Amino acid sequence: MARQVYLIRAINVGGAKLPMAQLRSLATELGATEVKTHIASGNLVCTPPGSPDDFARTLETRIEDRFGFFREVIARSAAQLGDAVAAYPFDAGEEKFAHLYFLTGVPDAELVKSFLDNDFEPDELAVIGADLHIRYRAGVAATKLSVPKIARGLGVTGTGRNLRTVRTLIELAQS
Template sequence: MARRVVLIRAINVGGAKLPMADLRSLATELGATEVSTYIASGNLLCEPPGAAEDFDRALEAAITARFGYEREVISRSRDDLATALEAHPFTVAEPKFSYVYCLTGRPAADRVTAFVERDFGGGEQLQVIGRDLHIRYPDGAGRSKLSATAIARGLGVQGTGRNLTTISKLIDLAGD
């Protein structure tokens, strides 16, 4: 099995604390090898013991059992992330203001159309390509009304976003 980039939604924000040492331990207990993490925001790199989807669901269950909260786990191959980065449709003035938001599934076309036409008040640019939502925030994500809740409600699927700086670093790390 090839190395995967495993992204966990909303870790170490609000009340959802998950030390990266504990995340590495959970992944190892589930049979993953070549386990490492990158920054404390739920970025895990590993070789899962079997099908990626099975590992993702097992990790979700293990996080819930050990820490008492539910979080989506979404994994991508290095090539998936590289393709998403190459497909980013917006001019990148600052990589930290442009995001790939990995979704748990492909949203329905009618929901995508309605969602990307919405005005969130911050001048955000939005486009869904496959299982990824691409976002460009003109002034950063911090004050945007384009929240995880708004994305999940609008598209009908959960996801988790990383800025292009982080995506690039994860691609590099996944190749090591």
């Protein structure tokens, strides 16, 4: 089994504290090997003991049991992350403004069309498969786009990372 990247939504914000040392310990307890984390925002890289999606569901359950809050865990391979970066349809410019928002599933085409018809100016958005590509023109703090708007609009939730972080996660998964 190849290493996988696990992206945990909304960790260490809004009272959902999950120290990375405890996340690494939990992943190891669940049978994962080659366990690493990157920054304190819920980025786990490891080789799961079985199916990547089964491990993600187990991790969700164990995080809720141990820490008292539910957070979605999204599994992606290094190749899937690389494909998402390669498909990024906008000028990345400063990578801190170029984001990939990894969704929990592929949204319905009608929901995508309706969602993209909204005015999120000056930001640019595109949905490609199970990924929302975002170019924040004025920065994340100034956007009209929010996590609840994404979830309501696309019918699925997810978690975002800037391109610099995604590239680092690819490197960690491949090393």
